[in-house]
Amino acid sequence: MLRAARLPPAFIVVGPLALVLGVVTVGVTLPVERGAQYTARVALELVVAGGFVAAALYVLAGGRARWFGLLAAGVAGGLCLETWRFSDRPLAYTAGLLFGSLWSAPLLHMVLAFPSGLLRGRWERLFVAGSYTAAIVIQPIPFLFWEEPFRPVCEECPSNLALARADQEVAEVAMAAFLGLGTLAMLLLAAYLVRRVQTAHAHQRSVLLPVAVSMGATLLLTAVSAGAEARGDIEFAQATNLAYLVAFAAVPVAMLTGVLRSRAYRAEAVSGLVERLESPLGPHGLRDALAYALDDPTLEVGYWVPEQERHVDGHGRVVAAAPTPGRTWTAIERAGRPVALIGHDSRLDEDVELVESTGAAVGLALERERLAAALRANVNELRASRARLVEASDAARRRFERDLHDGAQPRLVSLLLNVNLARRNAEGNGAATLLDEIDTELRGILAELRAVASGLLPPALTDLGLEAAVTELAARMPFRVDVGLPTGRLPDRVEVTAYFIIAEALTNAAKHAHPTRVDVRMTLADDRAFLEVRDDGAGGANASGGSGLRGLQDRVDVLEGRLTVSSSAGVGTTVRVDLPCAL
Numbered sequence: 001m002l003r004a005a006r007l008p009p010a011f012i013v014v015g016p017l018a019l020v021l022g023v024v025t026v027g028v029t030l031p032v033e034r035g036a037q038y039t040a041r042v043a044l045e046l047v048v049a050g051g052f053v054a055a056a057l058y059v060l061a062g063g064r065a066r067w068f069g070l071l072a073a074g075v076a077g078g079l080c081l082e083t084w085r086f087s088d089r090p091l092a093y094t095a096g097l098l099f100g101s102l103w104s105a106p107l108l109h110m111v112l113a114f115p116s117g118l119l120r121g122r123w124e125r126l127f128v129a130g131s132y133t134a135a136i137v138i139q140p141i142p143f144l145f146w147e148e149p150f151r152p153v154c155e156e157c158p159s160n161l162a163l164a165r166a167d168q169e170v171a172e173v174a175m176a177a178f179l180g181l182g183t184l185a186m187l188l189l190a191a192y193l194v195r196r197v198q199t200a201h202a203h204q205r206s207v208l209l210p211v212a213v214s215m216g217a218t219l220l221l222t223a224v225s226a227g228a229e230a231r232g233d234i235e236f237a238q239a240t241n242l243a244y245l246v247a248f249a250a251v252p253v254a255m256l257t258g259v260l261r262s263r264a265y266r267a268e269a270v271s272g273l274v275e276r277l278e279s280p281l282g283p284h285g286l287r288d289a290l291a292y293a294l295d296d297p298t299l300e301v302g303y304w305v306p307e308q309e310r311h312v313d314g315h316g317r318v319v320a321a322a323p324t325p326g327r328t329w330t331a332i333e334r335a336g337r338p339v340a341l342i343g344h345d346s347r348l349d350e351d352v353e354l355v356e357s358t359g360a361a362v363g364l365a366l367e368r369e370r371l372a373a374a375l376r377a378n379v380n381e382l383r384a385s386r387a388r389l390v391e392a393s394d395a396a397r398r399r400f401e402r403d404l405h406d407g408a409q410p411r412l413v414s415l416l417l418n419v420n421l422a423r424r425n426a427e428g429n430g431a432a433t434l435l436d437e438i439d440t441e442l443r444g445i446l447a448e449l450r451a452v453a454s455g456l457l458p459p460a461l462t463d464l465g466l467e468a469a470v471t472e473l474a475a476r477m478p479f480r481v482d483v484g485l486p487t488g489r490l491p492d493r494v495e496v497t498a499y500f501i502i503a504e505a506l507t508n509a510a511k512h513a514h515p516t517r518v519d520v521r522m523t524l525a526d527d528r529a530f531l532e533v534r535d536d537g538a539g540g541a542n543a544s545g546g547s548g549l550r551g552l553q554d555r556v557d558v559l560e561g562r563l564t565v566s567s568s569a570g571v572g573t574t575v576r577v578d579l580p581c582a583l
Contacts (some may be wrong), residue, residue: 011060014073018053022046025080028087038086044245045083051252052076058256065259067117071110072252078103078135078361078381085150091159096151098140098162101182105517107136107251108189115207115258131185139178145171153476161191175200184358186219200514210254217247287313290342293568300343302329311341319343386464466495470502472521477506477518484521494581496530497555498522504552505533505575513537513573534574541567 029042046057056072059065082103084096108131113122117126140162147166149157193212202209221244228237287301302311302319321329321341332340361467461469467485474481489495502520515537522531556563561579 008060008063008066011057011068012068013292013388014060014069015057018073018076021080022053025049025083028089028092028278029083037242038548041238041242041245042083042086044242044249045079046241048245048252049079049083051249052079055252055256059259065396066118067113068110068255068259071106071113071506072255074106075103075110075252078106085153088158090161093158094143094161096153097143097146097160099135101139102135104182105132108185109253111189111193111211114255115204126219127185127188132179134178134185140172142174142178145174147171179227183223186223190216190219207258211251211258214247214250214254217234218251221247231341293324296345298345302341302343304338304340321396398420461495461499464490466498466522469499473499473506474520477511479515481506482517484519486522486524490581494529494579495551497559497561497579498529498577500555501531501575502533502550502572502579505535505573508541509535509537509573512541515572527578527581529579531577531579534572536572538560538569539567539571539573540569541565541573 010026025046030039052072053076056069056076058069059072060069078101081096082100085100087093105128109128112128113119119128123184128256143160143162144164145167146160147163147168149155150160193208193215197205197208197212221240225237225240225244229241287299290299290301298314300319302313302321303313311321313319319341321343326346327343328346329341329343331338332342340349358517458469458472460472465488466485467487470485472485474483490498495583506518509518513535516535516537519534520531520533522529524530553563556579559579561577563578566576567573
């Protein structure tokens with residue numbers, strides 16, 4: 001057995017109230033006989049009110065755009081109250097006078113919140129609050145002093161039950177002030193609509209334009225009518241009122257169409273996004289899919305990494321999510337936990353629900369990419385930590401080498417000279433033998449220090465650069481070494497890594513390959529250094545054996561470079577290295 005769909009509570013409340021108010025309005029206005037012009041105006045206002053009621057009930061029945069439905073119902077109720085001014089019953093007439101402009105506040109609220117239902121910023125909120133204050137508090141003030149018939153609606157009017165003190169001059173001054181304030185508000189609203197259409201995103205412009213045109217025509221005719229009424233030209237004001245009501249009748253249709261089109265666009269964007277997610281995604285695949293769905297090529301995604309308490313992109317790089325002019329960051333959460341930030345064009349603020357709905361639609365994908373991005377960020381942090389360790393090790397090696405070179409070695413050499421001098425002076429006595437022993441011991445200690453120092457950075461590398469250090473190293477080799485290296489200085493990390501690779505390759509060649517010639521070449525291109533060490537020795541080297549090459553491989557990995565070793569028996573060995581080398 002089928003169960004009838006349950007109507008939303010808002011529809012259940014608004015529907016009966018609208019029906020009752022409509023019946024009461026017809027009952028207190030249309031029986032009045034004041035001529036065709038008055039009847040036409042009442043009928044048109046009721047038609048416009050009916051349009052807003054129909055739009056409100058349509059969206060409320062479907063449980064969609066509740067904000068739009070309630071505000072549209074408010075506009076309809078205010079329009080009904082305005083028609084009560086034409087009643088010949090004192091109570092209804094007085095209510096119409098006091099609250100005849102009440103419809104303007106929810107209408108302005110609707111326009112500013114369209115199409116997302118959210119007010120953007122402090123100025124919009126102040127504008128809306130001011131409109132409600134004017135409609136509820138300021139607009140009734142003139143009628144507390146209005147004694148004469150209110151000529152815009154009737155020549156012979158019922159009694160004004162709100163009259164507190166008869167003072168027509170004060171009443172007319174207050175009415176002129178209210179009309180001036182209303183005209184200014186309408187001009188500001190018109191300028192605001194033009195600005196929004198000009199700066200809107202492509203699909204938002206197509207949604208806003210019909211509303212802006214219909215509201216613009218309505219506001220223009222309303223301003224003309226208010227001006228005529230302030231001048232006392234009642235007949236022209238009444239004729240203009242009919243024209244403005246005809247334009248006004250298009251407003252609920254344009255707004256309802258815009259709301260539905262906006263929702264349809266969101267559904268289409270989410271559907272297209274889900275289809276794109278069916279394809280394999282790379283580090284930027286999800287970002288590209290979101291950028292396509294939101295039609296924003298500048299879109300950025302920052303994934304939350306709780307361990308580091310920061311956002312990173314698809315490659316694990318830190319994302320600076322600071323607000324900038326023209327850019328907005330929207331937070332995406334899943335199960336109450338932060339998942340990501342989406343940085344997008346501020347024009348999409350017109351439809352925040354679109355950004356949030358697309359983010360929610362790919363919540364699982366965002367969570368998956370967040371985990372992948374967090375892993376990449378942790379890998380990047382590990383690489384950075386390794387790089388810092390290598391740099392610290394190199395710095396410590398330089399300090400140790402400098403201390404040996406400038407401290408211990410000179411002192412030992414000086415002491416050795418003093419011992420030799422003392423030995424010559426002690427020739428022929430027993431002290432000479434002891435001095436010979438001291439000399440031998442000092443020479444052994446000095447040789448050991450030099451052996452230690454040879455494993456550190458040579459002074460030529462620190463002072464003169466890679467070419468000088470390798471040339472000095474090549475001179476000590478038992479075979480010919482042709483050196484072709486850049487003459488300028490390279491970044492410290494590149495020089496140190498290249499020197500150790502060359503030194504290891506030459507040492508291995510001397511120990512195992514016994515070549516007759518070794519070529520050492522380096523070229524620079526596109527901020528990278530390409531090093532090659534080639535010998536004509538026995539070959540057959542094991543690239544994975546020994547701790548020396550493994551240590552060099554770690555160094556190259558830290559710099560995000562690449563090291564390869566080619567070694568065929570009888571052909572020789574070639575070591576190639578590709579290092580980033582941004583000068």
